[in-house]
Amino acid sequence: MAGRIPQEFIDELLQRTDIAALVGERVQLRRSGAHYKGLCPFHDERTPSFTVSPERQTYHCFGCGAHGTAVGFLMEYDRLGFREAVAELAERCGLQLPETAAGQHSGADEHAPLYRALAAADRLYRDALRRHPARGAAVEYLRQRGISGEVAARFGIGFAPPGWDTLLRQLDDVRAGVRAGLIIERDSKTYDRFRDRITFPIHDRRGRVVAFGARVVNDGEPKYLNSPETPVFQKGREVYGLYHALQAQRRPQRLILVEGYMDVLALTQAGVEGAVATLGTATTREQASLLLRSAPALVLCFDGDEAGREAAYRAVENLLPVLQGDREVRVLLLPEGDDPDELVRREGRAAFEARLDAAAPVAEFFLNHLAADCDLATVDGRARLLERAAPPLRRVPAGLLRETLVSGLAERSHTDAGRIDRLLQGSEAQPPQKAGQAERRRPAPRSGDAPQQAATRRTPVRHAVALLLQQPGLAALAGEPDRFADRELPGCELLQQLLEIARAEPHISTAQILERFRETRYEAPLNRLAAWQRPEGNEADLEQVFRDALMRIEEQIVATEQDRLIRALDSGEEAAAEVQERLRAAQRLQFLMDRFKRHGLGAEDEGELQQLRAQFRL
Template sequence: MAGIPDQFIDDLLARVDIVELISSRLAMKKAGANYHALCPFHSEKTPSFTVSPTKQFYHCFGCGAHGTAIRFLMEYDRMSFPEAVETLARQVGMEMPREARSTPNPEATPLYDLLDRAAQAYRTWLRRHGDKDRAVEYLRRRGLSGDVAARYGIGFAPPGWDNLLRELGNEKELVRAGLAIRKEETGSVYDRFRDRIMFPIRDRRGRTVGFGGRVLDQGEPKYLNSPETPVFHKGRELYGLHECLQAQRYPDHMLVVEGYMDVVALAQQGLPNAVATLGTATTTDQVERLFRTTRNVVFCFDGDEAGRQAAWRALENTLPAMRDDRQARFLFLPDGEDPDSLVRQLGADGFRAQVGDALSLSQFLLKELSRDADVQTVDGRARLLERAATTVRRVPPGVFRDLLVDEVARYARVDRVHMERAVGGDGTARPAEDARRPARSAQPQRRTSVRVAVALLLQYPELAARGGEPERFRDLQQPGAPLLGQLLELLQEQPHLTAGAVLERFRGHPHEEALAKLAAWDHLVPEDGVEAEFRGAMARLDALLDEQRLQYLNQQAENGRMTEDEQAEWLDLLRRRKGTTLDTD
């Protein structure tokens, strides 16, 4: 889908009633100006999920979940951003802009039906084909019941070159679906999957998009996957995700394993929250898809060198997806074990205990970085710092990145400033004491002028007209000042925006999390004192700007480089400074 114009999103959110949307899915009760409910995104007994009709925004003070009507549909109904926008637009009778309309892929539509028919044929052959006994016996040896095999749609591709061709016909479409192969030399067509246990790969909507085939006896490759097709992209899909979500709408954590049989074997033991990558390294797209399902992802790998290399690639591709409310861990299996064998050996509870002992992302990161860097020596610490900086740069700005910088700095025995310099900060990093704030704290630790101003603007956007020139905050050396300038500029141009609409404008922006927390912050300002509080905050920030400029002019004077204009400005600032009490935040 092409980019959706900001103006369309603004108009959409102005028409959508977030209370009506969420109350159609959750039981909510009015509490003052807001509505409360049990949070749908984590387990709780006391409601901490709040919906504000004035801000058109929801926030959970327990787990930190927050957002607009669009984000709610994405998280609760697991829609993509374009799908959520289209759904809401239909509900309020808005027509999607021409450039943003999704158009069905004419090449893809017939393939879904063909792939579903192939999956049905494979399931039938597992029950009825003359060679079925070998396949059924294999599954029994692996400890699978008929119920689990049916849940995952497991089938069997019999020996022979044209079973599927004769069953379904249509050579051209079978080749396009990745189910058959055409020889370039002769043009003849034959079945891709032969004498294999078949695992259908389903997308989020339950449609079959591809297959993985496991050889029954000795042979290579052990696993054969569908090729890339108009409906199947290995870097986006995950085997078992659809089945997992059928069993658990919001799993506490997701386990990423390497093999299809591992996924099914864990489900057989009562652990249905496992998925497998499709013969390639874990991609950032796959990780993002997992984090839309759960906030805790555990990667499970062999404990040998190959497993650690695969885990490191998974870590590198996970870092860009890390946000403040997400957690990734790494579980390494004993030599000679895989999840299938280990869960049969330990049982479900024993395996859960192993998962509970998995390394955190930061622990695995530091362990790998220090493998050839001796932190007892200056050279070793410098080497670790250099390697860590390259890795940390992949993490989006936010609390998680700040804490990771702290952790690496402590481990390398260097000052945080040195670590930030090595990372090449982008100006968004928070001060060290702010970074140590718990990631899900609903209340900012300090009541600064910037925070008060931003929080008031989010609730009362009409205040922006009294905020003066936004550009002046670009160079103010205070945490959050550039964000305040951006917010002032936006709301001076469009004072009708709600807090929810503002957050959509900042989707994916480094300041998105900070804005969300301030949107939910109780600034404790009574309504009749809002304008005075806002003017006071802006006056204190202007005083800080004057003080900052005065320090610069003092340096110019000390160095003998002050111009006549600067001298006049300096004297004016000194006069204005008298009697002014500066806010030290």
């Protein structure tokens, strides 16, 4: 996404943004040395652990680990998308989005007429629910469903009067009404889309009305009618009620995903906060990501009939690939024939909350659903389970969640977990082995650096990367970046990229570097490394720490090369004499490097050291 907006523009935006002022408008901060401190807005705490660094242009919480740039802060705190956050910062700094970006961006100028038309429709519908002569059936329906005037006003419930041109006559810009999905043009006729219906405005994360859902009041079809997709509304990206849930609780501890508008209203009316709904479609991956960013816990609460079970499973399929370790998802299937609206009115808030607390963990629901009609007492039934599980499991990133799912699948299918890991690398699922034939479990192979799983221990490469993030000028001490290219040592590829960036732009800030890697596989680990505390001391001390880290990396590169050469000798794939000669050179290099570090070298040995270093591209 960042590539669609020129990187130079984002760099300038971050340079012009005073992150302490930006955060200080939302969080009470006090100066503490070179930084600012305050209570973290992303988790509850009594002792300030949230720090803003004007030098690095970043924020970090030592309590919950939240970390990022000014762009990231707006995305997390104001629940904006990347492009929206960039646009807001640009407006704040007095910058105009580049034309190449603005052409792809739903900018305020381009779509302002649509937002005005939608706001006008919202005002008309809400006023009609209070005043229009034909509103009686709509008011009575809401009353029968137990919806109070307070809750109706909170969600902006309205009434689209009968007639073909009620809204049409009120709009200043009919073309905008057509583009916003409010007005229909067909066979040279123009008329209101919503007529004689209760309206449910759909708000984006900034509180703007972007669409409507509408329910018929009397007899008519379809029962529910929704806005079409428009330049400001894609139903796979929005979640009904999320804006209101976040207004009620800045950091809700739990969201409840239900199937319909009335379910959201009924739960809110009963005092169950955090109810939201998708917009008549299966839960998309984008909606799943949005929900998981908005609260640490999510309960999927669907009807207990077959359609509800399938809807829950489809939602789980899209949630699992984006579910992080610090988020909890549970699934509550209601008794068949019940929906949340009916159940909470019949049982009351306390009983419904108890059901939510007892909801099944997402991994348990996922595996039980897959195994529902598989006879696990037979080899064929277990094979069928593996075949069903393989496609969705391949979409789950390697990590604790995938290991949990694989472990549960192994238990149900009587198959070794290591074998399932290997099957997920691309092979088709095969019938499980009979008892006693299971292979010894081995870890699944991983491709590349897999930085999202990297341990937090300070390896030399991570230490060097962390220092570079916080002091890019150190790159001048590192020699040619290419010497870290094509190494087997994990993280060297990232180190090379950082050195190239920092050598080209020695005054680049931490925040600008982090934004270069947004939405890449390095985004999460770089955020963690940028939060490390660098050693105390003056600039010379820091330079020595960086040199020491580079020396340890070189030692690891030489050791890794020796291991490779030994494997080559064992396999016989390369000429033995050449491999042995290079191995002796690597061992001599390791000896001289160790001796230099401990005692120093004479002129002759130092000359040999430099020759060997050049031979191994160090």
